[in-house]
Amino acid sequence: MRKHVDYLILGSGAAGLSMALELAQHGRVAIVTKSQASESNTNYAQGGIAAVMDAADSFESHVRDTLIAGAGLCREDVVRTIVAEGPEQIDRLQKGGARFTEQNGALHLGREGGHERSRIVHAADATGREVEDSLLGRVHADSNITVYDYHFALELITQHHLGEKVTRSRNDITCFGAYVLDEREDRVLTFLSGVTILATGGAGQVYLHTTNPGIATGDGMAMAYRAKARVANMEFVQFHPTALYHPEASRFLISEAVRGAGAHLVNLDGQRFMSEYDERGELAPRDIVARAIDDQLKRHGHTHVLLSLAHLHSDEVRDHFPMIAATCEQFGLDLATDGIPVVPAAHYMCGGVKTDVNGQTSIRGLFACGEVACTGLHGANRLASNSLLEALVVSVRAAVAARQPDSQVPINDRVPDWDAEGTSLPDEWILVSHNRDELRRVMWDYVGIVRSTHRLDRARRRTRVLYEETEDFFRKARVTRSLCELRNLIAIAYLIIESASLRQESRGLHYMTDFPGTRDALLHDTII
Ligand code: FAD
Ligand code: SIN
Numbered sequence: 001m002r003k004h005v006d007y008l009i010l011g012s013g014a015a016g017l018s019m020a021l022e023l024a025q026h027g028r029v030a031i032v033t034k035s036q037a038s039e040s041n042t043n044y045a046q047g048g049i050a051a052v053m054d055a056a057d058s059f060e061s062h063v064r065d066t067l068i069a070g071a072g073l074c075r076e077d078v079v080r081t082i083v084a085e086g087p088e089q090i091d092r093l094q095k096g097g098a099r100f101t102e103q104n105g106a107l108h109l110g111r112e113g114g115h116e117r118s119r120i121v122h123a124a125d126a127t128g129r130e131v132e133d134s135l136l137g138r139v140h141a142d143s144n145i146t147v148y149d150y151h152f153a154l155e156l157i158t159q160h161h162l163g164e165k166v167t168r169s170r171n172d173i174t175c176f177g178a179y180v181l182d183e184r185e186d187r188v189l190t191f192l193s194g195v196t197i198l199a200t201g202g203a204g205q206v207y208l209h210t211t212n213p214g215i216a217t218g219d220g221m222a223m224a225y226r227a228k229a230r231v232a233n234m235e236f237v238q239f240h241p242t243a244l245y246h247p248e249a250s251r252f253l254i255s256e257a258v259r260g261a262g263a264h265l266v267n268l269d270g271q272r273f274m275s276e277y278d279e280r281g282e283l284a285p286r287d288i289v290a291r292a293i294d295d296q297l298k299r300h301g302h303t304h305v306l307l308s309l310a311h312l313h314s315d316e317v318r319d320h321f322p323m324i325a326a327t328c329e330q331f332g333l334d335l336a337t338d339g340i341p342v343v344p345a346a347h348y349m350c351g352g353v354k355t356d357v358n359g360q361t362s363i364r365g366l367f368a369c370g371e372v373a374c375t376g377l378h379g380a381n382r383l384a385s386n387s388l389l390e391a392l393v394v395s396v397r398a399a400v401a402a403r404q405p406d407s408q409v410p411i412n413d414r415v416p417d418w419d420a421e422g423t424s425l426p427d428e429w430i431l432v433s434h435n436r437d438e439l440r441r442v443m444w445d446y447v448g449i450v451r452s453t454h455r456l457d458r459a460r461r462r463t464r465v466l467y468e469e470t471e472d473f474f475r476k477a478r479v480t481r482s483l484c485e486l487r488n489l490i491a492i493a494y495l496i497i498e499s500a501s502l503r504q505e506s507r508g509l510h511y512m513t514d515f516p517g518t519r520d521a522l523l524h525d526t527i528i
Contacts (some may be wrong), residue, residue: 008193015370016199022399045128051086070379086354207346233351306339359398363407380508
């Protein structure tokens with residue numbers, strides 16, 4: 001079955017929903033999303049949105065903090081644009097119905113690591129849900145937008161599907177839409193569109209331990225890579241220092257805002273340790289805190305460290321962090337008085353599909369925004385709460401760019417439908433779950449917080465075997481979401497391992513034991 005739309009948006013997190021609302025005034029919009037519409041990284045965001053909202057704060061300070069965290073790889077022009085447009089986006093969200101925490105009639109601004117000032121706009125400790133709910137409510141009310149939930153985008157359509165071999169990145173690749181698996185009906189739809197937008201979010205699921213929900217399998221980055229778009233800086237994976245360590249909690253995030261409010265990190269011997277690593281202590285940027293915890297665990301042979309708020313006012317703690325406190329309580333922990341067991345977990349992908357500040361990729365007719373994209377805002381390390389900011393600002397800018405006549409691709413009726421010939425439902429589906437588990441463990445053990453050439457080589461050998469087995473299976477099998485996610489995760493692992501191997505230095509989030517310093521010659525993006 002074929003569908004024609006003006007704008008095809010893949011993903012329904014902050015980036016996709018925000019862009020849909022802008023585009024709906026100018027044409028028919030389809031949002032394709034692989035689970036229920038609200039399921040996204042956005043929905044789980046806790047700390048908030050970084051924006052300069054206080055007269056005592058300044059754009060210059062927010063720009064400076066972002067550049068320092070980015071360790072030389074941010075694009076300063078992009079940083080300045082996104083920071084300057086932050087307050088407008090907060091205003092837009094509020095006008096659209098989002099309610100943020102206030103104090104004395106003004107926005108309450110939280111504090112997070114690496115920020116010189118308190119500048120985090122938040123809705124208690126569940127900011128993402130507030131943003132997602134308010135955007136989604138407006139999307140559902142807009143008659144020009146159709147949401148296709150439980151629809152999984154399989155592949156971007158380019159001239160490759162018209163029979164022309166596109167074997168590497170070049171300037172004339174055009175995107176005509178996407179093949180999409182309708183999971184309920186078990187059929188593949190051909191969506192043809194004037195402009196296609198990747199808003200598919202991150203890839204935390206490539207690691208064994210992650211704060212990301214199950215949808216974060218890097219599908220957009222992998223599809224763009226297969227379509228031969230430029231992909232940048234995939235070595236820069238952000239590990240959040242404080243995910244709950246509990247067998248049933250699947251690495252629930254304990255927000256950085258908790259450290260912003262004064263929480264201490266102590267090891268199992270009861271010692272506060274952060275001052276050994278950085279003079280900013282618990283409020284050092286999160287790469288430093290994550291590495292410090294990793295070092296403590298390895299040095300003492302412990303499984304976790306503790307986050308302690310016992311010295312703070314307990315009613316205030318429960319008041320400020322109601323969702324985190326309630327979740328801890330489910331696991332028998334009192335956030336205000338107990339030491340909360342925490343470990344680092346994969347959290348955010350700084351790299352992605354390379355775009356400009358308007359979301360334009362290297363492929364005509366294809367835009368990308370949100371976590372799937374690499375605009376140059378984050379450089380080698382993302383400053384806390386800068387990603388919702390980026391998703392909101394860039395989605396609005398991309399909507400303006402996507403409406404320009406030269407961004408639009410004429411609907412191409414020569415595009416063939418999905419070819420499932422020769423495939424069947426083989427009985428070896430155990431391969432999919434086994435290979436996914438193995439991949440995630442390999443990535444965690446060898447391509448994690450601390451890397452080395454030796455470990456990367458080992459990871460490359462292991463993932464090569466997983467790649468070959470999975471591709472062989474894919475050629476014979478009917479497409480399913482789980483199989484395609486596995487292929488995508490393997491592609492993401494490949495991109496991370498190759499990018500990490502190319503960067504023979506330690507910068508920002510990328511730390512190599514055999515190359516501990518920075519090298520000026522590598523002061524550039526890693527492009528694959
Ligand atoms: P997402 O919100 O992840 O949305 C991606 C969408 O694409 C989803 O709807 C998904 O189902 C869909 N999708 C993916 N693949 C496909 C496919 N193949 N076909 C169809 N649909 C697909 N950032 C901050 O700035 N502040 C915070 O406080 C903060 N807290 C966080 C807390 C947690 C626990 C996590 C996990 C992240 C946090 N982040 C935070 C990061 C931030 O939430 C994300 O970077 C941001 O929300 C990404 O938005 P997005 O729209 O790009 O992607
Ligand atoms: C958090 O609340 O710690 C997450 C903030 C972020 O990822 O930006």
